[in-house]
Amino acid sequence: MNVLLVLGAILFILMVAIGGKKGARSFIGLFLNFIVLFLTTLFMTDPNADPIILTIIASAFISCINLFYINGVNDKTKTAFLSTILTLSILLLLITLVTKYTMTQGFGEEETGEFGAFSLYIGVDFVKIGASMIIMSTIGAIIDVAISISSPMREMLIHNPLMERRALFKSGITIGRDILGTNTNTLFFAFFGSYLGLLIWFKDLSYSFGEVINSKVFSAELITILCAGIGVALVIPIASWITAYFFVKARDKNNMI
Structure with a gap:
């Protein structure tokens, strides 16, 4: 302690x-x-609760904390929040389908020994729990990219008040391209670091490459990384468009006044 x-x-x-x-x-x-x-x-341990709805509510609260509480309520954080929620909504549909058809929910063979004395029939939907876990692992990166795009776009519009919406959108895409690679690499290294012990265990158990790839534990984490990468890629055009639309609209409205 x-x-x-x-x-x-x-x-x-x-x-x-x-x-x-x-x-x-x-x-x-x-x-x-x-x-x-x-x-x-x-x-989520309540069988009557819907993990997907709880995840959406929790994601909204986390977004508010990381955007509005830390950075204040302003036009940058508002567009970043809207971009985050929209991206998570799209991603949640994809993740639910992926989790359902890949059947990576629940515990893997390597983890069953620790739960052998317990019953796994606890009355909750593990497909939705698995989707919720992926969303929770993704939301931080999505919020980070959203605010990283909206903030410099605001600065560009301040220094170039006559910039058109299309040009501002293209600038947001350019910014997103610069941070796309670093964010996806961060997700990969976070996975590799947290599961380094598991990979060493696979080697000690003489797992073949095919057995490692097809292991539920490994596949579930790899799917998490891929879904998080998809979320990071999706939020770039979404945040760029939303930011360009609302910022230019607010500028034109103020000029009319």
């Missing part, structure tokens, strides 16, 4: 020293996000 407190204190000091008040809000936002995820997990 002392190590956790020390590391948390170091993180807080660095975030405040570098980010100031926004850094302090970001640190508090970590705990708020944890509370949202914890409560969502508790509600």
Whole structure:
């Protein structure tokens, strides 16, 4: 516990020293996000609750925390929030279908030993739980890309007030292309780092390459990475179009007044 407190204190000091008040809000936002995820997990254990609806509600709260609480309520965060929710809605349909037909929900063969003494008939829909897990793993990257696009697009419009909507949209796409590769690589390295022990275990068990690829644990995580990458790719044109549309519309309205 002392190590956790020390590391948390170091993180807080660095975030405040570098980010100031926004850094302090970001640190508090970590705990708020944890509370949202914890409560969502508790509600998902209720057989009468719909995990998909709970995921949408939790995603909306997480988006509000990371956008409005940390960065304030302004035109940039509003367009980023709208882009995030729209992207998650599209992605949720895709993820539900993928989880259903790939049958990667539930526990893999490598994990069953730990649950051998427990009953898995707990009355919840594991397909929806699996889809919810993927969404929760994706939302952070989608929010990050959305605000990373809307913020510089706003700055470009401020420095070039006569920019047309099409040109502003193309600028957003260009910005998105620059951050697409780094974000997808971040998702990949996060997966590899968290499952490094599992990969070593596969080697010790003399798994062939085909057995590793077809393992439910490996396939489920790989599907998570691919779905997250799809979400990151989708949010780029969505955020660019929404930001360009609303920013230019607001500029024209103000000029008319």
